[in-house]
Amino acid sequence: QVQLVESGGGLVQAGGSLRLSCAASGRLVSRHSLGWFRQAPGQEREFVAAVSRGGGTTYYGDSVKGRFTIARDNAKNTVSLQMNSLRPEDTAAYYCAAKSTISSYTPTQLHEYDTWGQGTQVTVSS
DSSP states (O other): OEEEEEEOOEEEETTOOEEEEEEEEETTGGGEEEEEEEEOTTSOOEEEEEEOTTSOOEEEOTTTTTTEEEEEETTTTEEEEEEOSOOGGGOEEEEEEEEEOSTTOOOOSGGGOOEEOOOEEEEEEO
């Protein structure tokens, strides 16, 4: 079983940047795809980004393409989300997620992930 702990959230002005980190622990972390999701108050949790086991394949939600970058370091068992050009609509709780996968298959759907962190809050002021 994998455990996930997010960090790096905070308050930032529109146009600014933040970097979220997720520390993964447990067995066979390198065999898990890792993703980021976010949930604003009153809204459903939505896909932000995901990275394959080896780090070579990435996917992004349409609203963050070109602004956010996901990356993983399998030596350190971490996954990061670099967020640039932040907008007020990016305000949400951000969650790290993991799913044991085969080869380079990288889930992008909420229901595909079975392990979640506790979340970290990102607030972007206008």
